[in-house]
Amino acid sequence: MSLSGASALPVLALALPRHLVSAAGAPFAWSLLLASATVIASVVPLGAARSQANFEVADLAAPRAMFERLPDWGKRASWAHQNSFEAFTLHAPAVLLCLLAGVDAPLAIAAAWLHPLLRLLYIPAYVANVPPLRALCWALGLTCTGLLYLEGLKAVLAAG
Numbered sequence: 001m002s003l004s005g006a007s008a009l010p011v012l013a014l015a016l017p018r019h020l021v022s023a024a025g026a027p028f029a030w031s032l033l034l035a036s037a038t039v040i041a042s043v044v045p046l047g048a049a050r051s052q053a054n055f056e057v058a059d060l061a062a063p064r065a066m067f068e069r070l071p072d073w074g075k076r077a078s079w080a081h082q083n084s085f086e087a088f089t090l091h092a093p094a095v096l097l098c099l100l101a102g103v104d105a106p107l108a109i110a111a112a113w114l115h116p117l118l119r120l121l122y123i124p125a126y127v128a129n130v131p132p133l134r135a136l137c138w139a140l141g142l143t144c145t146g147l148l149y150l151e152g153l154k155a156v157l158a159a160g
Contacts (some may be wrong), residue, residue, distance in 0.1 A: 009145060038123070039085060042077075042084040045074075045081075045127045046078055049078070050076075053070045053071065075140065090142070095112060095147050098155070101155035121137045
C-alpha cells in the first residue's frame, strides 16, 4: 500500500486489516463514533440542570452530591447521562466485534446506524419524562446491540 495518491490512508491504518479501513466497515466505525457522541450529548441537559441548581466551584469536589438540588427534570438528565455510559459499554464491543469480523449483513448495518439514533431520542424522552418513548428507545437500542453481537458471532463462527 502506497502513501501517495488519492486513496492514501493515514499511516496508522496501514497496520489494520483491509476490511477495517474499507467502506464495508464504515457503518460500524460510524456507529461507534456516533454512539460515543450521544454520551457526550447527554452532558448538555445535565449541565443545564446543574446550572439551574446553582452549580458552584465548590461542587467540583463532589458533583454527584448536588443531585438532590437538581430539579426533577435534572435528576432525569443525570439518570439519562448515566444510562448513556451503560448503553455505550454494551454497544461498543458489539460494534467492534462486527468491525473485526468483517460483518456486512444488512441487518447488522441497519442496527449499527439505528442504535445511535435511538439513543439520541432516548435522552430528551427521558429528560422530558415521556416513559413510553424512553422505554421504546431503550428496548430497541438494546435489541440493536444484541443483533450486532449475534451477527458478529455468526461471522466469527463462519470464519473458524
